[in-house]
Amino acid sequence: xxxxxxxVVHGYPHLATVRAAITAxxxxxxxxxxxxxxxxxxxxxxxxxxxxxxxxxAQRVAxxxxxxxxxxxxxxxxxxxxxxxxxxxxxxxxxxxxxxxxDRFRGHRRDIGAALAHEITHVLLHRLDLSFxxxxxxxxxxxxxxxxxxxxxxxxxxxxxDAMTSQKLGYLTPEEFGYVLAKRAELFGEDPSPWFxxxxxxxxxxxxxxxxxxxxxxxxxxxxGWAGRRRYxxxxxxxQEHGGAWADAxxxxxxxxxxxGLRVRFPCPTCHQRIRVPVRGRVRAxxxxxxxxxxxxx
Numbered sequence: 248x249x250x251x252x253x254x255v256v257h258g259y260p261h262l263a264t265v266r267a268a269i270t271a272x273x274x275x276x277x278x279x280x281x282x283x284x285x286x287x288x289x290x291x292x293x294x295x296x297x298x299x300x301x302x303x304x305a306q307r308v309a310x311x312x313x314x315x316x317x318x319x320x321x322x323x324x325x326x327x328x329x330x331x332x333x334x335x336x337x338x339x340x341x342x343x344x345x346x347x348x349x350d351r352f353r354g355h356r357r358d359i360g361a362a363l364a365h366e367i368t369h370v371l372l373h374r375l376d377l378s379f380x381x382x383x384x385x386x387x388x389x390x391x392x393x394x395x396x397x398x399x400x401x402x403x404x405x406x407x408x409d410a411m412t413s414q415k416l417g418y419l420t421p422e423e424f425g426y427v428l429a430k431r432a433e434l435f436g437e438d439p440s441p442w443f444x445x446x447x448x449x450x451x452x453x454x455x456x457x458x459x460x461x462x463x464x465x466x467x468x469x470x471x472g473w474a475g476r477r478r479y480x481x482x483x484x485x486x487q488e489h490g491g492a493w494a495d496a497x498x499x500x501x502x503x504x505x506x507x508g509l510r511v512r513f514p515c516p517t518c519h520q521r522i523r524v525p526v527r528g529r530v531r532a533x534x535x536x537x538x539x540x541x542x543x544x545x
Contacts, residue, residue, distance in 0.1 A: 273518040302325070312364055364399065394427040
C-alpha cells in the first residue's frame with residue numbers, strides 16, 4: 248500500500264479502472280453476496296486512542312475489519328517496521344496472514360484502521376481469486392473494493408492537506424474515493440459523511456458524489472438533461488442514416504444494428520455493466536447483474 252508524498256494528485260485519472268473494478272466485484276460476489284456488506288464498518292469498531300496499547304490495539308482493529316469483510320477464519324498478525332510503503336501483507340494459503348505497517352503509524356494511530364483495511368482487502372481478493380493485471384491496476388482494484396464494501400471511508404478520512412504538508416493513503420485520488428463512496432451510498436442508502444474527521448474528506452466526497460450522480464443522468468436514461476437528450480437524438484439520427492453503427496470514444500453510449508432493428512448500448516449507472524436495449528422510445532430495462540431498473544427514452 249502506498250502513501251502519497253506532496254503534492255497530492257486530484258481528479259479522476261483512474262476512473263476507467265475504478266468502474267471496471269466495480270463491475271468485476273458485482274460479477275464475483277453476485278447480488279446476494281454483495282448485499283451482505285450493506286452496513287459499513289463503524290468508527291467505534293476501529294477507533295484507536297493514544298493510550299491504547301499499540302500492538303493490542305492494532306490486533307483489535309484488524310479483527311474488526313476481518314469480521315466486517317466476512318473473513319471469519321483469517322487471523323492477522325500485525326507488526327511495525329521501517330519501510331518505504333505504508334503497509335504490506337504476506338499473501339499465502341492462510342489462515343494466518345502477516346501484515347507489516349510503517350513505523351510512522353506508531354505516532355499516527357488514528358490512521359492504522361485505514362492501512363489495515365486496504366491490506367485485509369488484499370486478503371479477501373486473494374481468497375476470491377479476483378485480481379487485475381499489473382500492480383497499479385490491482386492496487387486500484389483493492390482501494391475500490393475496500394471502499395465499495397464499507398471500509399474505505401477510513402482511507403478517505405486519512406487524507407489531510409494544508410499549506411505545508413499532505414497525507415493520502417492508497418492509490419485512488421481523494422475525489423475517486425469520494426466517487427466510490429457515493430456509488431456505495433446510493434446502492435445501500437447510506438450516508439458516510441458523519442464519520443469524517445478530516446476537513447478535506449468532505450469536499451472530496453461531495454466532488455466524487457457529483458460525478459456519481461451524473462452517471463445516472465446520461466442518455467438514454469430519462470434523467471438526462473436537455474443538452475444530453477438533444478445530442479443523443481442527433482447521434483441516433485446519424486446512426487439510422489448510416490446503417491445503424493455509431494460510436495464515439497467520448498460518448499457514454501453507442502448504437503449498433505440488432506436482429507430487430509437499431510439498439511443502443513450504454514453502461515448501467517450502478518455497476519457499469521454494458522446494457523443493450525432496442526431503440527423504440529420509452530423502454531424500461533433491468534440490469535441483469537445488479538438488478539437496477541432503468542427508465543430509458545431511446
